Amino acid sequence: MSDIDLTTTADDEVVRPNLERQLLEGRAIKNNVLTVLTWIAAILASVPLLSVIYMLLMRGGSRLFGADFVEVLTALPPAGFEMGGGIGPAIVGTLIMVAIAALISVPFGILAAIYLAMLGPTSKVATTSRFLAKVLTGFPSILAGVFVYAVLVISFGYSALAGGVALAVLMLPTVVLAAEEAIKQVPQRMKDAAYGMGCTRTQVIWKVVLPTGLPGILTGVMLAIAGAAGESAPLLFTALFSNYYITEVMEPTASLSILIYNFSGMPFENQIELAWTASLVLVLIVLVFNILARLVGQPKV
Amino acid sequence: MNAAAEESVFVAEPFTPEGDVVIDCNVEQIYYGNFLAVRDSVVPIEKNKITGFIGPSGCGKSTVLRSLNRMNDLIDVFRFVGSVIYHGQDIYAKKVDPVVVRRYIGMVFQQPNPFSMSIYDNVAFGLRLNKYKGNMDERVERALQRAALWNEVKDKLKNSGLSLSGGQQQRLCIARAIATEPDVLLMDEPCSALDPIATRQVEELMLELKANYTVALVTHNMQQATRVADTTAFFSVDISRGGRTGYLVEMAPTKQVFEDPQQSLTKEYISGEFS
Amino acid sequence: MAKNPFDRAGSSSSITRPPSAVEFTNDSIFRTVAYSCAFLIIVLVAFILWEIGKEAVPAMQRYGLGFWTGTTWDVNKQQFSVLPEIWGTLYSSLLALLLGGLFGVSIAIFLTQDFIHNRLAAVFRTIVELLAAIPSVVYGLWGIYVLIPLIRPGAEWLHEHFSWFPLFSTDLSGPGMAPAALVLAIMILPTVAAISVDAFRRIPYKVKEAAYGMGTTKWEAILKVMLPTASSGILAALVLGFGRALGETMALAMLIGNSNQISLSLFAPANTLASLLASSFPEAGPIEVQALMYAALVLLLITFLVNVIGLGVQQYTVRKFEGKK
Numbered sequence: 001m002s003d004i005d006l007t008t009t010a011d012d013e014v015v016r017p018n019l020e021r022q023l024l025e026g027r028a029i030k031n032n033v034l035t036v037l038t039w040i041a042a043i044l045a046s047v048p049l050l051s052v053i054y055m056l057l058m059r060g061g062s063r064l065f066g067a068d069f070v071e072v073l074t075a076l077p078p079a080g081f082e083m084g085g086g087i088g089p090a091i092v093g094t095l096i097m098v099a100i101a102a103l104i105s106v107p108f109g110i111l112a113a114i115y116l117a118m119l120g121p122t123s124k125v126a127t128t129s130r131f132l133a134k135v136l137t138g139f140p141s142i143l144a145g146v147f148v149y150a151v152l153v154i155s156f157g158y159s160a161l162a163g164g165v166a167l168a169v170l171m172l173p174t175v176v177l178a179a180e181e182a183i184k185q186v187p188q189r190m191k192d193a194a195y196g197m198g199c200t201r202t203q204v205i206w207k208v209v210l211p212t213g214l215p216g217i218l219t220g221v222m223l224a225i226a227g228a229a230g231e232s233a234p235l236l237f238t239a240l241f242s243n244y245y246i247t248e249v250m251e252p253t254a255s256l257s258i259l260i261y262n263f264s265g266m267p268f269e270n271q272i273e274l275a276w277t278a279s280l281v282l283v284l285i286v287l288v289f290n291i292l293a294r295l296v297g298q299p300k301v
Numbered sequence: 302m303n304a305a306a307e308e309s310v311f312v313a314e315p316f317t318p319e320g321d322v323v324i325d326c327n328v329e330q331i332y333y334g335n336f337l338a339v340r341d342s343v344v345p346i347e348k349n350k351i352t353g354f355i356g357p358s359g360c361g362k363s364t365v366l367r368s369l370n371r372m373n374d375l376i377d378v379f380r381f382v383g384s385v386i387y388h389g390q391d392i393y394a395k396k397v398d399p400v401v402v403r404r405y406i407g408m409v410f411q412q413p414n415p416f417s418m419s420i421y422d423n424v425a426f427g428l429r430l431n432k433y434k435g436n437m438d439e440r441v442e443r444a445l446q447r448a449a450l451w452n453e454v455k456d457k458l459k460n461s462g463l464s465l466s467g468g469q470q471q472r473l474c475i476a477r478a479i480a481t482e483p484d485v486l487l488m489d490e491p492c493s494a495l496d497p498i499a500t501r502q503v504e505e506l507m508l509e510l511k512a513n514y515t516v517a518l519v520t521h522n523m524q525q526a527t528r529v530a531d532t533t534a535f536f537s538v539d540i541s542r543g544g545r546t547g548y549l550v551e552m553a554p555t556k557q558v559f560e561d562p563q564q565s566l567t568k569e570y571i572s573g574e575f576s
Numbered sequence: 577m578a579k580n581p582f583d584r585a586g587s588s589s590s591i592t593r594p595p596s597a598v599e600f601t602n603d604s605i606f607r608t609v610a611y612s613c614a615f616l617i618i619v620l621v622a623f624i625l626w627e628i629g630k631e632a633v634p635a636m637q638r639y640g641l642g643f644w645t646g647t648t649w650d651v652n653k654q655q656f657s658v659l660p661e662i663w664g665t666l667y668s669s670l671l672a673l674l675l676g677g678l679f680g681v682s683i684a685i686f687l688t689q690d691f692i693h694n695r696l697a698a699v700f701r702t703i704v705e706l707l708a709a710i711p712s713v714v715y716g717l718w719g720i721y722v723l724i725p726l727i728r729p730g731a732e733w734l735h736e737h738f739s740w741f742p743l744f745s746t747d748l749s750g751p752g753m754a755p756a757a758l759v760l761a762i763m764i765l766p767t768v769a770a771i772s773v774d775a776f777r778r779i780p781y782k783v784k785e786a787a788y789g790m791g792t793t794k795w796e797a798i799l800k801v802m803l804p805t806a807s808s809g810i811l812a813a814l815v816l817g818f819g820r821a822l823g824e825t826m827a828l829a830m831l832i833g834n835s836n837q838i839s840l841s842l843f844a845p846a847n848t849l850a851s852l853l854a855s856s857f858p859e860a861g862p863i864e865v866q867a868l869m870y871a872a873l874v875l876l877l878i879t880f881l882v883n884v885i886g887l888g889v890q891q892y893t894v895r896k897f898e899g900k901k
Contacts, residue, residue: 027793027796028793030793030795031793031794031795031796034795035691035794035795037682038682038685038686038691039686039691041678041679041682041683041686042682042683042686042700044679045679045683045703045704045707045762045765046700046703048707048718048762049703049706049707049710051718051722052710052714052715052718055718055721055722056714059721108613108616109613111609111610111612111613111614112610112613112614112616112617114610115607115610115611115613115614116614119607119610119611120611120614125611125614125615125618126614128618129614129615129617129618131887132617132618132621133617134887135621135880135883135884135887136617136620136621138816138819138820138823138879138883138886139823139879139883140822140823140824140825140850140875140876140879141712141823141825142823142825142850142853142854142872142875143624143628143823143872143875143876143879146628146631146853146869146872147623147624147627147628150627150628150630150631150869151623151627169620169624172617172620176617198592198595200595200599200600200602200603201603201607202599202602202603202606202607203595203599203603205606226709229711230709230710230711230712230713230714231711231712232711232712232713232825232826233712233825233826233850233854236854236857236858237857240858257711257713257826260713260714260716260717261713261716261826261829261830264713264716264717264720264830265830272721275717276717279711279713279714279717282711282713282714283709283710283711283714286709286710286711287709290705290709
């Protein structure tokens with residue numbers, strides 16, 4: 001006979017945990033409240049965006065989608081009390097300066113990225129360069145303007161070229177870092193195959209790595225262009241402004257962003273409307289490049 | 302070091318092949334940084350034969366193979382002590398540029414690695430690299446036929462190389478490697494990523510390639526070695542001195558290695574006692 | 577390059593040949609060019625520091641350290657100092673960080689902690705990306721014509737009833753600290769959100785498993801496990817967001833009121849280093865330009881410092897998780 005009683009009586013209680021959901025229990029309430037708050041935060045964050053889009057379409061769209069949209073897109077900016085007028089020179093100015101900026105920053109950026117990603121990834125120069133490129137991404141855009149002012153404008157005067165150079169300084173870090181990422185994404189085994197066939201490092205890069213990594217590189221370039229198109233601070237000290245279409249690269253030029261800045265403070269309804277119209281056109285340009293970035297980033301397999 | 306310690310270091314019996322030796326590989330030491338990866342392995346590669354490297358993982362067979370075309374140079378900390386004589390020249394001599402070496406010695410890797418270009422461009426890659434002026438279409442077709450891939454892709458040469466199945470991709474890589482008719486073809490476990498049917502096709506391919514090329518093959522599959530290799534080099538791992546250092550145990554005609562191995566270690570490996 | 581040592585190899589291989597001299601030269605040249613471009617980035621940063629420093633020297637000699645502590649910016653008296661601007665820069669960025677940081681991290685949690693389907697998450701991610709894509713001037717314009725009229729009633733009510741509270745001590749007559757800080761918060765939210773999302777994504781899956789395996793509710797897991805694990809990454813996000821706020825120019829120039837005063841009040845107009853530069857430069861004479869260059873140097877030093885710290889924290893985070901995945 002053992003002294004352990006293995007029988008149970010009907011009076012014994014068996015404690016079973018309650019596995020069902022408890023809606024009103026303390027932990028559950030806290031959980032749900034926080035979830036609701038997070039949802040509210042996410043929706044609140046969308047509100048400014050929706051408001052901006054609404055204003056752009058309403059106030060900007062009224063001139064742009066109206067009967068005189070050709071005039072709006074091509075005419076010269078109006079002076080104080082004038083009616084009508086347009087943002088033609090500003091559109092052209094923005095596009096030209098962005099093109100100059102891209103022409104400068106894209107080749108330099110990609111070449112630097114090639115060195116950082118493949119030719120000397122662990123060298124001191126590469127680590128320092130990479131770190132400084134990341135620091136430059138947070139560089140205040142106005143200081144890019146101040147820098148180019150000191151270097152170019154003092155000697156050569158205000159010009160679209162100076163504006164383009166300032167934008168290039170701002171585009172460079174984005175291009176370098178995105179291109180480096182894209183090159184690193186090319187599978188090592190593909191690079192190995194090229195080396196195995198007896199390619200010099202340059203040949204591996206030009207014949208295999210760049211073609212394969214091109215979508216990623218172009219994505220970075222498109223995003224950098226989108227950012228540069230929207231910049232205004234650097235242009236204040238470099239390209240200044242102009243009310244006329246640009247005739248040569250060494251003179252000041254209009255730009256959408258500076259036009260918006262100038263007109264936003266004016267007490268004239270016409271100018272303010274044009275500021276909204278210019279904002280809409282600017283955002284559309286930025287959007288186009290953002291979409292291009294996404295489209296171009298489809299890898300080719 | 303005293304005599305007793307020296308005697309305990311095993312070095313394989315030298316193997317003298319009957320035919321011409323295309324690559325005379327003489328490894329004294331291979332280091333990765335401070336780590337001694339391989340020691341004392343003399344592996345002569347015979348012309349128009351398939352030499353198989355077998356052994357347990359970590360025995361250095363891939364390392365030795367990749368040393369034959371200086372692929373290991375891509376690793377910063379790699380250091381080769383010894384010599385690899387190819388056409389009378391030590392490819393590890395100071396004056397020798399690895400890029401030149403790799404033009405003559407082709408390689409097929411473990412993972413299929415076609416370029417992200419069309420099938421045609423993949424095969425033509427080596428031809429264009431070497432500024433081939435002859436009939437490119439003909440060479441591409443010949444290479445694809447030799448790689449037993451032509452019938453499957455002849456209508457879709459413009460498709461991307463990456464659109465093929467794993468086995469087809471590997472055969473494409475083989476076609477790419479042989480299009481330039483290299484002296485020697487190094488194959489580093491070329492079937493390990495393939496299914497049995499594709500493996501069989503690649504093995505048949507290797508036997509056909511023998512007529513025109515010299516092949517050095519690393520395989521973890523003993524049966525594959527018995528099926529295709531004329532000569533087999535068996536490597537093992539030496540842990541007697543604290544590290545894991547690979548070394549050549551025995552090298553002989555395949556039949557002899559598998560039916561009448563001279564070393565007990567070889568016997569154990571063959572019979573599956575360790576892997 | 578020595579004579580090809582494999583000349584005799586030609587027997588079977590008539591196709592392959594070593595790279596030509598041209599190819600070798602191209603290889604050397606190209607690699608040098610690529611190296612120079614990478615080096616150029618270092619040179620560029622040094623050049624920027626040098627140029628701005630150089631232009632600031634005359635003003636530095638004239639005003640010395642008093643530039644940092646004085647409160648007048650008077651063109652006529654030729655007295656220049658930027659303490660109000662330093663204050664405005666820091667205060668506006670701090671306010672923006674509090675709001676933008678909170679929302680940014682919340683959205684990062686929202687996007688990464690399985691609250692919504694992937695499709696819906698993609699929608700919100702797009703919303704955040706679009707917020708980042710809108711140019712600064714457009715935010716400024718929107719701020720003037722939408723935000724200020726919107727918050728004015730509320731601001732006036734707060735001022736009426738709580739003017740004893742330092743934050744509400746003045747009237748919002750138009751531009752001021754509050755609208756500027758609000759827009760700034762919206763502008764840095766995407767930066768904070770993106771880096772925080774990254775931080776959360778780096779958390780190894782097994783940490784999440786461990787938390788939920790203990791029977792935590794979703795929020796207990798987030799607050800007690802995920803956040804602490806991602807804390808250094810989130811810190812990096814906040815520091816870098818702060819850095820962005822410090823350098824922001826146009827929207828602030830349009831919304832902050834450009835008034836050189838120091839006030840705790842949310843509704844008082846103020847000025848920041850960047851907007852001082854933006855608004856004063858076009859009309860500035862040579863002496864004022866020199867003072868502005870000094871102000872630019874101050875801004876450069878502050879943002880450089882903050883960005884380097886932020887990056888340092890971020891790199892520390894990456895290294896911390898490198899081995900753990």
